[in-house]
Amino acid sequence: MKKKVSLKDIAKKVGVSTATVSYVLSKGEESRVSLKVAEKVKKAARELNYRPNQIAKSLKSGKTFTIGLIVADISNPFFAHIARIVEDEAKKLDYTVLFGSCDEKADKSWDLVQFLSNRQVDGFIIAAAEGSEKQIEYLKTNNIPFVLIDRYFPEIESNYVVINNYKAAYKATRRLIQTGNSRIGIIAYASSLHHMRERIRGYKNAMEDGNLEIKEDWVNEIRFSNIKQEVKLAIDNMLLSKNKVDAILFATNTLAVYGLKYIDELNYKIPEDIAIISFDEGEAFDFYYCPLTYVKQPLKGFGENAVKILTDQISDPALKKEQVCLEAELIIRKSCKRG
Amino acid sequence: MKKKVSLKDIAKKVGVSTATVSYVLSKGEESRVSLKVAEKVKKAARELNYRPNQIAKSLKSGKTFTIGLIVADISNPFFAHIARIVEDEAKKLDYTVLFGSCDEKADKSWDLVQFLSNRQVDGFIIAAAEGSEKQIEYLKTNNIPFVLIDRYFPEIESNYVVINNYKAAYKATRRLIQTGNSRIGIIAYASSLHHMRERIRGYKNAMEDGNLEIKEDWVNEIRFSNIKQEVKLAIDNMLLSKNKVDAILFATNTLAVYGLKYIDELNYKIPEDIAIISFDEGEAFDFYYCPLTYVKQPLKGFGENAVKILTDQISDPALKKEQVCLEAELIIRKSCKRG
DNA sequence: TTCTTCATGTTAATCGATTAAAAAAATAAA
DNA sequence: TTTATTTTTTTAATCGATTAACATGAAGAA
Structure with a gap:
C-alpha cells in the first residue's frame, strides 16, 4: 500500500517545518510565511499530489463535515429522492452524507444513531420511527444537532421540516x-x-x-x-x-x-x-x-430546508430551533372523477 | 456543547492510565489487566456512557470502516436498491456507506473520488461513468481498493460484479x-x-x-x-x-x-x-x-458480491482481483405476446 | 537470601493536521 | 553599533485512541 502524502513529506522535501507547510496550505493569503517559501511549499504539494487527511483535520477540529441521514428505507423512492436532494445541498457546503435505513424500527434507528455518532457526524437529518422519542431526547441532551423531516414529535421542541x-x-x-x-x-x-x-x-x-x-x-x-x-x-x-x-x-x-x-x-x-x-x-x-x-x-423543500437548518445549527448551536411546515399539493388527475 | 467522554475521563475517574483503560475496553478477555481494575473501568465506562471516538481510532489505524458508493443517481430506483443492499451488507461487517451521485458524468465522479478519498474511505463501490477510466487507473496506482458494479472496463484489470x-x-x-x-x-x-x-x-x-x-x-x-x-x-x-x-x-x-x-x-x-x-x-x-x-x-447479487469482494480486498490488498459475472433473468409477462 | 519469572501498570510515541507560544532572523530605529 | 521592532519559522502541545517498550512488585525457584 503506497503511503499517503502528508504534511511531513512536503516539509521534508522543502526543508521547513510542518507548521510552515500547514500555514501556507490552510491559511492562504493572510499567512505569515514569506512568499518565496510559500511558493516552494505549494509547488511541492502539487508535485507530490498532496491531499489533506480529513480524518486528522476532524480529530483536531472536532468537526467532520458529515451528516447522518436516517430514513425508513433508502430504497423507497420517497426517501431516495430526499436523499438525493440532501446529498446535493450538503455537497454545496462541503458536507458528505452517511445514510442508514431503520425500517421504521426504533431499535434499528437507535443503533444507527449510536453508530453514526461514534463516527462523529456533525448532525442528523432524521425521518423518525415510531417510538424513537427517547433517541431524540438523547440527541437534545447531548447537544447533537438534528433536524426531523417528514415526521416530528409535537411534545418535543426540535428543528423540523414537515408538511401540514x-x-x-x-x-x-x-x-x-x-x-x-x-x-x-x-x-x-x-x-x-x-x-x-x-x-x-x-x-x-x-x-x-x-x-x-x-x-x-x-x-x-x-x-x-x-x-x-x-x-x-x-x-x-x-x-x-x-x-x-x-x-x-x-x-x-x-x-x-x-x-x-x-x-x-x-x-x-x-x-x-x-x-x-x-x-x-x-x-x-x-x-x-x-x-x-x-x-x-415537497421533497425538495424537505431536503433543502433540512440541510440549511442543520448546517446553520452546526455552525451556531445557540441558534433558535426552527420549525418549517410546508404545504402539500393535490395533483388532480383521473382517479377520482366519477359519474 | 457538552464535551464527549474520552478514555482520559474514565482513566481519571478510576485512577489509572489511559493505556489501561484502552486495554480493558478494546482487548477484551486477553487483556493483561487485573480483574478488579477491569471491572472498575468497565463500570466507569458504563456510568459515563463512554463511546469510543471512531475518528481517533481511524487516524491511528488508518482504517475508517467506511465505504464510498458512487452511482449515477441515488434517487434512481436501480441504484437506490443497490444502495440499500450495500448498506445492509456493509453494516453486518461494521462498515458505513458514504454515497455520491455523479449523474453519469466523469468529472463529477472524479470530484467524488477525491472528496471521499480525502475522507479516507477504505474503498469504493462504483458504477462507473463513461470516460472515468483514468479515475479507475488512479485508484489502482494508489492502491485504493474498489469494486466496479453494473459496468466495467474490459481493458482495465479490476474487481467487478456485472451481468452478462x-x-x-x-x-x-x-x-x-x-x-x-x-x-x-x-x-x-x-x-x-x-x-x-x-x-x-x-x-x-x-x-x-x-x-x-x-x-x-x-x-x-x-x-x-x-x-x-x-x-x-x-x-x-x-x-x-x-x-x-x-x-x-x-x-x-x-x-x-x-x-x-x-x-x-x-x-x-x-x-x-x-x-x-x-x-x-x-x-x-x-x-x-x-x-x-x-x-x-440481480441487484442483490451486485450488492452482496461487491461488499464481500471489497471488504476482503481491504483486509488483504494482496488478494487476486475478482470478477463476477451474474446472469440476468427474463421475466416474461404480457408485453411481447402478439397475434 | 538472591535471582527469575510473571502479572499488572505506566510512559511515551504514534497517526496527520492545527495553532499558540517561543525562537530566530531580518529590518528599522536610535 | 546597539537596541527595538517586525517578519518569518520552529517547537511543542493538542485532538483521542492504540501499543511497543519499559517499570514495578510479588510469587516462585535455587
Missing part, C-alpha cells in the same frame, strides 16, 4: 367528496406517529364537515410488519362487505401500491367502481391505466 | 422474435460504456441469428443530456416512418419510462401495436395496463 398533513388529507378527502363520493375509506398505518394521526384526522374531519358518516371498517390501520396481507384484508372489508365504499384514500405510496394491485386482482375498475387518491408520487401512479390523483409532497 | 449484458439482450431480443415480431428496434444510450455496447451487440446478433434485417433508424442511441426529447424522436423514427417497427427493446428503466409515456401519448397499444421488453424492474412496469416483460438484474 391534516390539511393535505382534508383536501384530498374533500376532493373525493366533491367528485361525487360519499362512502370513503382510508388505509393508513397503525402508527402513533403524529403525521399519520394527522392524515387520519384530516380524513375524518373532512367527512364530518361533509356530513358523511364513517362506517366501521372504513378506517384501516395497517401494521408495517404485514403490509401486504393487511391491506388485502382492509380492502376486502371495504369492498366486499355490506358497507361497501366508493372511494379509498391511501396514506402512503407503499400502501397504494399494494392496494391497487389487489384492487386490480379483484377486477374493480378505477374510477368507475372505486375512486382513489394517494399520498406521495410514484412512476407507478403515472402509468396506471387511470393516472392517480395524489398528494404531492 | 450481451446474453441478456440477446435473450430479450430472441424472445421478441419468438413471439412473432420481426421488425425490432432498440433504444439505448449513446455511451461507449461496455455494458451498453454489449446490450446493443446482443440485440444485433439476435436479429442476425434470426435472419432479420436491421433497418436504419432501428438502433437508437440517446444522450443523457436530453433523454426525453431524443426518446421521442427515436420513437417517431421507428413508428411513424416507412420502416415501422413492431417491437422495441429498451436498454434501461429510465428509457422505458419516457418511451412508454410517449407511446401512450401516440395512442399505440401494447402489445397489439407494439411489443415491448425493457431492462430493469420498476413498479411502473407492474402497473402498466400491460405488465411489461423485463430483464431482471
Whole structure:
C-alpha cells in the first residue's frame, strides 16, 4: 500500500517545518510565511499530489463535515429522492452524507444513531420511527444537532421540516367528496406517529364537515410488519362487505401500491367502481391505466430546508430551533372523477 | 456543547492510565489487566456512557470502516436498491456507506473520488461513468481498493460484479422474435460504456441469428443530456416512418419510462401495436395496463458480491482481483405476446 | 537470601493536521 | 553599533485512541 502524502513529506522535501507547510496550505493569503517559501511549499504539494487527511483535520477540529441521514428505507423512492436532494445541498457546503435505513424500527434507528455518532457526524437529518422519542431526547441532551423531516414529535421542541398533513388529507378527502363520493375509506398505518394521526384526522374531519358518516371498517390501520396481507384484508372489508365504499384514500405510496394491485386482482375498475387518491408520487401512479390523483409532497423543500437548518445549527448551536411546515399539493388527475 | 467522554475521563475517574483503560475496553478477555481494575473501568465506562471516538481510532489505524458508493443517481430506483443492499451488507461487517451521485458524468465522479478519498474511505463501490477510466487507473496506482458494479472496463484489470449484458439482450431480443415480431428496434444510450455496447451487440446478433434485417433508424442511441426529447424522436423514427417497427427493446428503466409515456401519448397499444421488453424492474412496469416483460438484474447479487469482494480486498490488498459475472433473468409477462 | 519469572501498570510515541507560544532572523530605529 | 521592532519559522502541545517498550512488585525457584 503506497503511503499517503502528508504534511511531513512536503516539509521534508522543502526543508521547513510542518507548521510552515500547514500555514501556507490552510491559511492562504493572510499567512505569515514569506512568499518565496510559500511558493516552494505549494509547488511541492502539487508535485507530490498532496491531499489533506480529513480524518486528522476532524480529530483536531472536532468537526467532520458529515451528516447522518436516517430514513425508513433508502430504497423507497420517497426517501431516495430526499436523499438525493440532501446529498446535493450538503455537497454545496462541503458536507458528505452517511445514510442508514431503520425500517421504521426504533431499535434499528437507535443503533444507527449510536453508530453514526461514534463516527462523529456533525448532525442528523432524521425521518423518525415510531417510538424513537427517547433517541431524540438523547440527541437534545447531548447537544447533537438534528433536524426531523417528514415526521416530528409535537411534545418535543426540535428543528423540523414537515408538511401540514391534516390539511393535505382534508383536501384530498374533500376532493373525493366533491367528485361525487360519499362512502370513503382510508388505509393508513397503525402508527402513533403524529403525521399519520394527522392524515387520519384530516380524513375524518373532512367527512364530518361533509356530513358523511364513517362506517366501521372504513378506517384501516395497517401494521408495517404485514403490509401486504393487511391491506388485502382492509380492502376486502371495504369492498366486499355490506358497507361497501366508493372511494379509498391511501396514506402512503407503499400502501397504494399494494392496494391497487389487489384492487386490480379483484377486477374493480378505477374510477368507475372505486375512486382513489394517494399520498406521495410514484412512476407507478403515472402509468396506471387511470393516472392517480395524489398528494404531492415537497421533497425538495424537505431536503433543502433540512440541510440549511442543520448546517446553520452546526455552525451556531445557540441558534433558535426552527420549525418549517410546508404545504402539500393535490395533483388532480383521473382517479377520482366519477359519474 | 457538552464535551464527549474520552478514555482520559474514565482513566481519571478510576485512577489509572489511559493505556489501561484502552486495554480493558478494546482487548477484551486477553487483556493483561487485573480483574478488579477491569471491572472498575468497565463500570466507569458504563456510568459515563463512554463511546469510543471512531475518528481517533481511524487516524491511528488508518482504517475508517467506511465505504464510498458512487452511482449515477441515488434517487434512481436501480441504484437506490443497490444502495440499500450495500448498506445492509456493509453494516453486518461494521462498515458505513458514504454515497455520491455523479449523474453519469466523469468529472463529477472524479470530484467524488477525491472528496471521499480525502475522507479516507477504505474503498469504493462504483458504477462507473463513461470516460472515468483514468479515475479507475488512479485508484489502482494508489492502491485504493474498489469494486466496479453494473459496468466495467474490459481493458482495465479490476474487481467487478456485472451481468452478462450481451446474453441478456440477446435473450430479450430472441424472445421478441419468438413471439412473432420481426421488425425490432432498440433504444439505448449513446455511451461507449461496455455494458451498453454489449446490450446493443446482443440485440444485433439476435436479429442476425434470426435472419432479420436491421433497418436504419432501428438502433437508437440517446444522450443523457436530453433523454426525453431524443426518446421521442427515436420513437417517431421507428413508428411513424416507412420502416415501422413492431417491437422495441429498451436498454434501461429510465428509457422505458419516457418511451412508454410517449407511446401512450401516440395512442399505440401494447402489445397489439407494439411489443415491448425493457431492462430493469420498476413498479411502473407492474402497473402498466400491460405488465411489461423485463430483464431482471440481480441487484442483490451486485450488492452482496461487491461488499464481500471489497471488504476482503481491504483486509488483504494482496488478494487476486475478482470478477463476477451474474446472469440476468427474463421475466416474461404480457408485453411481447402478439397475434 | 538472591535471582527469575510473571502479572499488572505506566510512559511515551504514534497517526496527520492545527495553532499558540517561543525562537530566530531580518529590518528599522536610535 | 546597539537596541527595538517586525517578519518569518520552529517547537511543542493538542485532538483521542492504540501499543511497543519499559517499570514495578510479588510469587516462585535455587
